Amino acid sequence: MEVKEPRIIDLTYTIKSDMLVYPGMERPVFQWIGKVNSEGYNLTKVSMVVHTGTHVDAPKHFLDDVPCIDEVSLNRLFGKAKLYRYIKKLKGQIITVEDVLSSGFQLEEDTIFIMETGIEKFMETKLYNEIFPIPSVELIEWLINKKIKAYMTDATAVDPIETKDSPNHHLLLRAGIPIVENLKNLHLLPENKAFLISALPVKFQGRDGAPCRAVAVTDVEKLILEEKMK
Numbered sequence: 372m373e374v375k376e377p378r379i380i381d382l383t384y385t386i387k388s389d390m391l392v393y394p395g396m397e398r399p400v401f402q403w404i405g406k407v408n409s410e411g412y413n414l415t416k417v418s419m420v421v422h423t424g425t426h427v428d429a430p431k432h433f434l435d436d437v438p439c440i441d442e443v444s445l446n447r448l449f450g451k452a453k454l455y456r457y458i459k460k461l462k463g464q465i466i467t468v469e470d471v472l473s474s475g476f477q478l479e480e481d482t483i484f485i486m487e488t489g490i491e492k493f494m495e496t497k498l499y500n501e502i503f504p505i506p507s508v509e510l511i512e513w514l515i516n517k518k519i520k521a522y523m524t525d526a527t528a529v530d531p532i533e534t535k536d537s538p539n540h541h542l543l544l545r546a547g548i549p550i551v552e553n554l555k556n557l558h559l560l561p562e563n564k565a566f567l568i569s570a571l572p573v574k575f576q577g578r579d580g581a582p583c584r585a586v587a588v589t590d591v592e593k594l595i596l597e598e599k600m601k
């Protein structure tokens with residue numbers, strides 16, 4: 372089948388040994404444990420923090436006796452999504468409920484919420500980990516009241532790097548809401564118009580998070596109708 376136009380938008384960073392990672396974390400290490408010219412096959416071993424690149428935080432990341440990454444409902448990480456685009460110059464500021472509401476943003480219950488802070492343009496520089504805006508605690512509470520299925524963002528975290536108590540992580544994860552961090556290509560997505568997103572994590576037993584391949588589809592209906600007509 373010939374693919375005419377990209378319908379699936381890749382929202383995932385490539386995992387590579389020289390990538391920017393969260394301050395204090397080790398970069399992924401790839402190792403050939405088989406090579407075609409010696410073993411007859413190529414085989415890779417990788418060692419990495421499970422929160423590397425585009426990844427999902429399970430409630431287990433900050434709490435015990437809560438769902439681990441293999442227990443998070445896939446319904447929370449696949450489905451209808453709405454994106455809010457923050458357009459101010461980035462300097463680590465707080466994004467408020469007022470910022471979101473004054474943009475005309477509307478959110479129905481049981482939607483995946485996507486926060487585009489705009490930090491992607493600083494990827495590969497240390498500013499990426501320094502100046503990303505943070506949602507206010509009130510905004511996180513507002514989103515929890517709206518019964519969001521998941522909170523997904525282009526930023527590396529939902530609390531500042533220097534946080535001591537990570538209030539936003541705690542609020543979301545205690546409410547059972549998984550967090551997806553380090554999304555890319557959010558500028559390709561429509562604002563305040565629903566689309567389909569999928570960010571399914573690798574299924575590590577009993578762990579706090581996992582990398583995922585996140586994608587969006589903006590014209591699902593067209594895709595299904597065209598398939599039917601063949």
Ligand SMILES: [Zn+2]
Pocket residue numbers: 422426427428552580
């Ligand atoms: Zn994480």
